[in-house]
Each structure stands twice: as structure tokens, then as C-alpha cells.
Amino acid sequence: MRVLTGxxxxxxxxxxxxxxxxxxxxxxxxxxxxxxxxxxxxxxxxHDPAAFTQGLELADGVLYEGTGLVGRSSVRAGPPxxxxxxxxxxxxxxxxEGITVVGSSVWQLTxxxxxxxxxDRATLAERRRATYRGEGWGLCHQPHRDRLVMSDxxxxxxxxxxxxxxxxxxxxxASPDDGAGxxxxxxxxxxxxxxxxxxxxxxxxxxxxxxxxxxxxxxxIDASGLLTPDERAEADVLNGIAAxxxxxxxxxxxxxxxxxxxxxxxxSG
Numbered sequence: 001m002r003v004l005t006g007x008x009x010x011x012x013x014x015x016x017x018x019x020x021x022x023x024x025x026x027x028x029x030x031x032x033x034x035x036x037x038x039x040x041x042x043x044x045x046x047h048d049p050a051a052f053t054q055g056l057e058l059a060d061g062v063l064y065e066g067t068g069l070v071g072r073s074s075v076r077a078g079p080p081x082x083x084x085x086x087x088x089x090x091x092x093x094x095x096x097e098g099i100t101v102v103g104s105s106v107w108q109l110t111x112x113x114x115x116x117x118x119x120d121r122a123t124l125a126e127r128r129r130a131t132y133r134g135e136g137w138g139l140c141h142q143p144h145r146d147r148l149v150m151s152d153x154x155x156x157x158x159x160x161x162x163x164x165x166x167x168x169x170x171x172x173x174a175s176p177d178d179g180a181g182x183x184x185x186x187x188x189x190x191x192x193x194x195x196x197x198x199x200x201x202x203x204x205x206x207x208x209x210x211x212x213x214x215x216x217x218x219x220x221i222d223a224s225g226l227l228t229p230d231e232r233a234e235a236d237v238l239n240g241i242a243a244x245x246x247x248x249x250x251x252x253x254x255x256x257x258x259x260x261x262x263x264x265x266x267x268s269g
Contacts, residue, residue: 034218037265039261042262044261045262046082047258055108056253066096067096073089077124080260094110095113096108097110097111097136098139098189105118115130147168151189153186156187173208175217196210200240202237203237226238235258238254240252244262248264250263250264
């Protein structure tokens with residue numbers, strides 16, 4: 001095992017109001033504490049180094065992964081660290097993005113096409129399509145809230161109906177900076193865990209833990225150092241976080257990474 005220490009996080013959490021359907025929630029300025037965390041590696045698993053990972057989710061022991069790039073986008077399912085048992089490719093010009101499991105379905109985003117694809121969870125066959133405005137990046141599901149959470153690369157999280165994909169609210173994510181709310185842009189691949197959302201920050205090795213009702217960052221996680229320098233030279237950015245159900249552990253990987261890591265979050269300092 002090895003402990004990877006975190007970056008110094010900004011100390012504070014905002015308090016604000018919940019999301020109102022059709023409009024952004026407004027952030028307050030009540031200060032709290034943003035935890036700074038690192039990751040402890042428990043296991044190293046194989047990962048397809050040709051997979052441009054955009055979405056990652058573990059459900060009932062099956063790892064679902066969405067990949068991107070035009071002509072190379074796919075959604076696949078199989079055992080963690082093993083070869084996919086099911087794979088479906090997206091035809092050009094679609095560029096695959098985030099995915100999430102919802103009951104017997106898997107929702108898959110596309111980057112700029114404004115198309116969300118609902119798939120059969122067992123076969124990954126397309127069931128239907130829904131449209132949305134703007135870009136699609138990350139996606140996760142909060143079943144107890146009966147909503148999807150979606151990112152578009154900005155500081156905004158959009159809430160959507162898991163059946164119709166209609167927008168039902170939104171929030172802007174921020175953490176205080178000298179007493180003012182500092183927006184946290186670049187929110188990418190998402191993972192919902194209870195009332196919490198974890199978000200990869202694009203072009204970084206950071207993951208944010210977010211209270212989506214308030215748009216408040218509650219922890220900043222430094223996941224740097226997972227790859228060796230030689231592996232890093234051939235890989236792209238960290239992007240892929242999947243909670244391991246029933247544990248406090250996560251699977252982490254990235255775009256074109258040769259490995260996936262089972263980790264737990266630990267204090268750093």
C-alpha cells in the first residue's frame with residue numbers, strides 16, 4: 001500500500017439554498033472546513049490503455065465504462081480489471097461521455113451532440129434517445145432523490161429526471177476564497193454516493209467532494225502519483241471514479257491509463 005498525500009485545500013464550505021427547478025441555486029457564504037484528503041492504494045487492476053475513459057460505475061459487481069473520441073467511443077461492461085463481456089460502439093460523429101446506471105438502464109451522454117442515449121443494462125443495446133442543451137461531460141444517479149446529476153465542464157451541476165432526462169434544477173459549485181464564493185470550474189466525470197457527489201476536475205489530479213444541494217465543496221482529494229513517470233508519459237488525465245458499493249473504497253482510472261486503482265480516501269497533511 002502507498003499513501004498519496006493531498007494538495008492544500010481551501011478551508012471553507014458554503015451554505016446556501018437547494019436547487020429550484022429551472023434555475024440555479026444561490027450559494028451562501030457561511031464558512032466551514034474543506035477537508036484535504038489523499039488516496040491509499042489497496043490494489044492495482046488492469047485497464048485498457050486504449051480506453052479514453054469518460055464514465056465509470058460499479059453496480060452489482062459489474063464495471064460499466066463509457067469511452068470517448070470520435071470513431072473510438074463505446075460503452076462496455078464486465079468484471080473490474082478484466083475484459084469487457086459486453087461492448088457497444090458509438091457511430092461517428094458521436095463522441096461518448098459520462099454514463100450512469102439507473103435500474104435496468106444505462107444512460108450515456110455525448111459531448112457536443114446534445115444527445116443522451118438510454119441503453120438496456122444487460123445488453124447495452126440502445127432503447128431511446130433524449131436531447132439536452134449544452135455539452136455533456138459527467139453523469140451520476142441519486143436514487144433516493146430520484147434525480148440524475150450532470151456536469152458540462154463548467155462549475156454548474158444540472159439535475160435531471162431519470163426517466164425523461166428533463167432538467168429539474170441546477171446548482172453552481174464553489175468554495176470560499178477570501179470570504180467570497182470561488183467557482184470550481186472543470187467539473188468532469190461524476191460519482192454519486194448517497195447525498196454526496198464526487199467530481200473529477202478536468203486537466204488535474206484533483207477530485208472534489210460536493211454537497212450538491214448547496215453547491216458546496218466539502219473536500220478536495222489529491223490523487224496524483226498513481227502512475228509511474230513512464231506510464232504518465234503515455235497517458236492522458238485522471239478521469240474515472242467509481243464507488244465500491246458497501247465499502248468506503250473507490251476505483252480510479254483515467255483516459256488511456258494502463259491501470260485502475262482500488263483506493264480508500266485518507267487524511268493528508
